[in-house]
Structure formats: C-alpha cells, structure tokens
Amino acid sequence: MALAPSIIEAIAPVGVMIALSSTIGWVVTTWMKVKNGYPLENSWGKPVYPNGGGEAMERIRLISQENAQLRAELGSLKDRMAVLERIATDKPSMLAAEIDGLKTKQLN
Structure with missing residues (x-):
C-alpha cells in the first residue's frame, strides 16, 4: 500500500520543520552550555569539559581567592554582630561587671 503523493506533500513540510527546529534547539x-561552563556530553553520555585555556583557569583561581576572602570577612562580621547583640540585650549591671572584670584582668 503506497501513500498518495498528496499526503506526502502535506506531511513533508511538517517533517522538515520538526527536523529544523530540533537542530536549532540542539x-x-x-552554545548555552559552552557559554556558561557546563560540560558537554560525548556519544556515551559522559561529560566532556570544553578546554577554556589558561584564561578560564586563572579566572576560576581569582574567583576562588575572592570567595575565600569574602567568607573570612563574613565570619568576622558575624562574630562582631554577636558581640553587639549581646551588648544590646544584656542587663547594664552584668555588662558593667564584665567590663570591670576585663579591666582587672588587663592590669594583672
């Protein structure tokens, strides 16, 4: 049973559009994976990382250093915030006694 030529002529543009849109989507x-640094996949489905060269590795190193510095700064700010919260919420008499204790400790 052969298909009529009119049916083939009606289906062919749809098939071409599906193939074209699939190719453009791929x-x-x-392109978006490469642009954003995600790994590509080989024919076996294993990740293949594009070679960004030395420039990409240098950028990663600099960003990692900056991240470590910002984390350290954030840690010190958290500590300072905890001290300020304790000062603001403690009773004044307890705070005065603690300050006096630190003064006597410093003199010794």
Missing part, C-alpha cells in the same frame, strides 16, 4: 542548547 545548537542553541550546546
């Missing part, structure tokens, strides 16, 4: 997806 290209755009691959």
Whole structure:
C-alpha cells in the first residue's frame, strides 16, 4: 500500500520543520552550555569539559581567592554582630561587671 503523493506533500513540510527546529534547539542548547561552563556530553553520555585555556583557569583561581576572602570577612562580621547583640540585650549591671572584670584582668 503506497501513500498518495498528496499526503506526502502535506506531511513533508511538517517533517522538515520538526527536523529544523530540533537542530536549532540542539545548537542553541550546546552554545548555552559552552557559554556558561557546563560540560558537554560525548556519544556515551559522559561529560566532556570544553578546554577554556589558561584564561578560564586563572579566572576560576581569582574567583576562588575572592570567595575565600569574602567568607573570612563574613565570619568576622558575624562574630562582631554577636558581640553587639549581646551588648544590646544584656542587663547594664552584668555588662558593667564584665567590663570591670576585663579591666582587672588587663592590669594583672
């Protein structure tokens, strides 16, 4: 049983559009993965990382250093905030006694 030529002529543009949109979607997806640093996949489904060269590795190193510095600064700010919260919420008499205790400790 052969298909009539009119049916083939009606289906062919739909098939071409599906193939074209699939190809464009694949290209755009691959471009976005490369642009944002996500790994590509080989034919076996294993990740393949694009070689960004030395520049990409240098940027990663600099960002990692900055991240470590910001984490250290955030830690010290958290400690300072805890002290300020304790000062604001403690009773004045307890605070005065603690300050006097530190003064006598410093003199010794």
